[in-house]
Amino acid sequence: MALYKNGNELSHSTSAQFDAVHLPGAKVPHSGIYLCTNCRDEVACNAGDPFPPQNHRQHSTTKGDIRWKLLVQTQNGPPN
Numbered sequence: 237m238a239l240y241k242n243g244n245e246l247s248h249s250t251s252a253q254f255d256a257v258h259l260p261g262a263k264v265p266h267s268g269i270y271l272c273t274n275c276r277d278e279v280a281c282n283a284g285d286p287f288p289p290q291n292h293r294q295h296s297t298t299k300g301d302i303r304w305k306l307l308v309q310t311q312n313g314p315p316n
C-alpha cells in the first residue's frame with residue numbers, strides 16, 4: 237500500500253479517471269502512481285509512456301490479468 241506523510245499535500249478526487257482500468261502496454265493517460273488491482277503492485281508512470289508489461293515483477297499468472305488503476309495523480313504546480 238502506498239505511503240505518505242503529509243496528507244495536507246494531497247487532495248481527494250472523485251474523478252472517473254481513478255476508476256478506469258488499463259492493460260499492460262497501453263498508453264498511460266495521466267502521470268502518477270498506479271496500482272495493479274490483482275497483485276497490489278504499485279508503479280510510477282509518466283503520461284504517454286506504456287504501462288509495465290505482463291511480466292512486471294510481483295504478478296503471478298495465478299492472480300489473473302494485470303489491471304492498472306490510477307492511485308495518485310501528479311499535477312503540475314501553479315505557474316510562477
Ligand SMILES: [Zn+2]
Pocket residue numbers: 272273274275276277294295296302303
Ligand atoms: Zn499485478
